[in-house]
Amino acid sequence: MLAINRQWPGRLWSALVIGLVAALMLATTASARNTIAHTVKAGGPDACIAMGDSPGCDGNYSLTATLYADGTVTGVFTDRFSRGNGIHGVIDCVSVDGNQAWVSGVITQGDFEGEDLAGLRFTTRVVDNGASAGDVDEISTSHTGDETSCLEQADFDLFPTAQGNVIVK
Numbered sequence: 001m002l003a004i005n006r007q008w009p010g011r012l013w014s015a016l017v018i019g020l021v022a023a024l025m026l027a028t029t030a031s032a033r034n035t036i037a038h039t040v041k042a043g044g045p046d047a048c049i050a051m052g053d054s055p056g057c058d059g060n061y062s063l064t065a066t067l068y069a070d071g072t073v074t075g076v077f078t079d080r081f082s083r084g085n086g087i088h089g090v091i092d093c094v095s096v097d098g099n100q101a102w103v104s105g106v107i108t109q110g111d112f113e114g115e116d117l118a119g120l121r122f123t124t125r126v127v128d129n130g131a132s133a134g135d136v137d138e139i140s141t142s143h144t145g146d147e148t149s150c151l152e153q154a155d156f157d158l159f160p161t162a163q164g165n166v167i168v169k
Contacts, residue, residue: 036067036068038094038168039066039168040063040094040168042062042139042164044163061077063091074091077124087111087112093151095150099128099129100127101128102151102152103124104123105122106121112144122142122143123146123156124141125140125158126139126140127168136160137161139159
């Protein structure tokens with residue numbers, strides 16, 4: 001004869017509730033990871049006009065970074081120099097204040113005048129001054145080998161980038 005344990009339905013119910021709570025916790029974590037808090041995009045010829053030179057006199061730059069609601073960051077940064085070398089890095093920090101953004105990360109490849117810069121940190125600052133014809137966005141230089149976190153929002157000098165574009169959302 002088959003014996004039925006009277007505790008079995010209660011244990012089944014407990015297992016179902018625990019499973020449902022775990023599934024909801026995972027879904028909430030995944031949802032926070034997919035929720036974008038800020039995006040930063042910038043690119044164009046370097047800010048040579050501000051220094052009295054022709055656009056792109058020192059190459060070009062580009063960056064794309066995403067800060068998610070859970071605090072994780074994804075992004076890449078490239079600063080090409082006029083002599084063909086430059087740096088490429090992974091962005092691991094984004095800080096936004098209004099129309100300004102600071103990004104920092106680690107250089108994954110690149111050199112300057114033969115010196116390997118891979119493994120060094122970098123930081124830069126960009127400003128989105130709008131999309132109207134008279135609005136000129138601003139960028140700072142790439143601060144390579146700089147341990148300053150983007151969270152410090154360093155007051156790096158800014159240069160107009162009349163032929164580039166910066167988007168901070």
